[in-house]
Amino acid sequence: MGKNKYVCIHGHFYQPPRENPWLNEVEMQESAYPFHDWNARITAECYARNSAARILDEEGRILDIINNYAHISFNFGPTLLEWMEKKAPDVYAAIQDADRESQKRFSGHGSALAQVYNHMIMPLANERDKQTQVIWGIQDFERRFHRKPEGIWLAETAVDTPTLEVLAEHGIKFTILSPYQAEQVRPLKGGAWTEVTGARVDPRQPYLCKLPSGRTISLFFYDGPVSQGIAFEGLLNNGERFAQRLMGNYSPNDQSELMHIATDGESYGHHHRFGEMALSFCLDYIQRNQEATLTIYGEYLEKFPPQWEARIVENSSWSCAHGVERWRSNCGCHTGGPLGGKQSWRGPLREAFDWLRDQLIPIYERQMDALVHDPWAARNDYISVILDRSADNVEAFIQRHARHRLSDAEKSRLMKLMEMQFHALLMYTSCGWFFDEVTGIEAMQDVCYAARAIQIAEELAGVELEPEFVRLLAQAPSNSDEFATAAEAYEQEIRPSVVDxxxxxxxxxxxxxxxxxxxxxxxxxxxxxxxxxxxxxxxxxxxxxxxxxxxxxxxxxxxxxxxxxxxxxxxxxxxxxxxxxxxxxxxxxxxxxxxxxxxxxxxxxxxxxxxxxxxxxxxxxxxFRDDQKKIIDQVLSYTYTSVEGMFQQIYDNNFPIMQVLRNFSMPMPSHLKIPVEFVLNTRIRRQLEARHIDLDELKRIFAEVKRLQVDLDLVTLHYATVERVNQLMEDLTTSPFKVALMQTASQLLDLVGKTSAQLDLWRAQNLCFMVWREHRHDMQQKAEQGERPAQKWLQHFEQLTKSLNMKVDHYVPVKV
Structure with missing residues (x-):
């Protein structure tokens, strides 16, 4: 079966822009605890994990670590990558590396696809916004991946013919759609059209869409049942079952066929814990069994051009059974929460944004006409500034577009007008309508962008847009007990956050x-x-x-x-x-x-x-919120120091009576137990954070905890141990032959492993794997030649990998 049978897995990795529009930074989000914000949390749970996903043996030990992104098709939201470049540069680099690696694997075609810039629902956008979304998405992609994109991901796969025209105009070869978005198909050589609505299209081949302009674009309609199975049937609970499901839908003939799925990338690790490992096992299984060949869309399209053409269902998407109504009306689609079905706020929210957008256009055009040659060409080029806000680059942008030599005041006016339009685009980010509550974090983020655009417009043009905007928001009813309408949330939460x-x-x-x-x-x-x-x-x-x-x-x-x-x-x-x-x-x-x-x-x-x-x-x-927390932490640190001194005194003064209680197996009174737990847990934390860790002292503290039968602070123990092991492994990458680092890490893991703490050793395992991959051949060769330091190194490394729950193929030397 394997010769002409192909598999492509597409992951749509995306988070909405979360930056405070006045600060260009993501502020602390309490709902993401214990992480700083949701970007950080999902990166840790999903995006990072897929860059170094484990393949396990039957005993749950790590056999291999692979970069999933290099084996699948994927797109990342540009605003997410902008955040990641600053806040998670190692993950960002791994994603770029994966695209380069994939080009070697897939006949010069890269795994990465572009995305319309800030996930705007394209059929609901005006023509100018369609153009800017695609231009920005393409230029962002080129800057990050250093090549032109072959395909592009449409937000929610929402599509209409004018959108496809814009994609084709800018050289995009293909996009991915839901099978429910195919309306009719027929052979390219001609013939009658066949109705395929209701997901009756054959997803195993590409289709050519001929556009009114004479341009064409290829369409891939993903396999719906298998894609849905990831979300609702537990396919990510077993990597082998996942792989077999992917390879189970081919026809018996020998013609080329593509089995492909598209899902939210967050399924692989965030929505489904360990989903990234199911994916890595699935990919490995397919490659080992050779019943099908892994591919990506660009490669498959080159090898097997479309033999059929297709027409789309206009104004359709993958997540709304009613087309694109989820983003402008009370269509009934919801996330399944208790507030589902009450989305009468969606229409008024879009009307408010549309009104604001249309008010901003004449302000923008009128003021920009005095400054630049072409206001809308300048907006399309503004992505160059968003990607690089250095003074030299900003000046180069101004010089490219200015009608004449601008004064400092005129330059500032120009940049304010650009920011006004930037935020007018961001306010249409689709997540603002997707969920069930208008005063939720996603919708209010979009309203924040609108507030920033209003502030700039009122400053530059002297017009009062806010009163009418708030009046329109008052037509958007809230489902929460806290606010009656979106207008109330604006007055209480958004307006006080405006920054000058x-x-x-x-x-x-x-x-x-x-x-x-x-x-x-x-x-x-x-x-x-x-x-x-x-x-x-x-x-x-x-x-x-x-x-x-x-x-x-x-x-x-x-x-x-x-x-x-x-x-x-x-x-x-x-x-x-x-x-x-x-x-x-x-x-x-x-x-x-x-x-x-x-x-x-x-x-x-x-x-x-x-x-x-x-x-x-x-x-x-x-x-601003993060600095509020810093100051509170400083204030509390003085309190902790005072409390620690008092508790230490209680511990020292009452130690004899605690020994008596222990000898008679009597429970410790709570007024003693709390100070004792605080003191012992503090000692453990300090040992784990000390410059030179004293493992013997740590053993004595753990023994004392056991003798006194007090509780460990497992959250702190987990965090501090993982941080210390990670640091030891970081040191090992720079000093790979320092056996003492391996010994300390192994002993620490074995010691803490005797508690009930569940350690997240993901990063430490990655670093260990890097050291092994780089030095194993050299050390094994030296060990076989009888070099005792190499034999000792291999022995300690084997112990380290056991402590990290890893399995590697070791040379077993004579004991030294």
Missing amino acids: LKRVGAHYAISSLFSDYPEEAHVYSYQARSLKYERFEAGKQKLAIGKAELLSETTLGRDTLSFAVLHLGDHHLFGGVREFLDEDAYHVMRDAMEDAFQRSNVHEIIMLMDQHFGMHSYSFWHL
């Missing part, structure tokens, strides 16, 4: 009390240059007074501010910020504040702030 340069200045001023900023500091997407700064301290109380220049890296907006911040201890902060007036006014404010502080007159300082800064007063709650 004064708010950034306040953040800079307040956080300066807790951080030693250099003269020039980077504060999220802003540059801050300290022009004057003085700090006064008296016990817990601190006062900072200064002058700083702030520059927005995105809009080039610039302002010089003066500030004063009073810290009374803990999170009690009072601050004021205003535009810098002149030196005389600054010194009047500074001298009065210092005098009041030296006299410990807190009430007078606060009155002076009201006098000099008016309504521009700020507190702890105006700090």
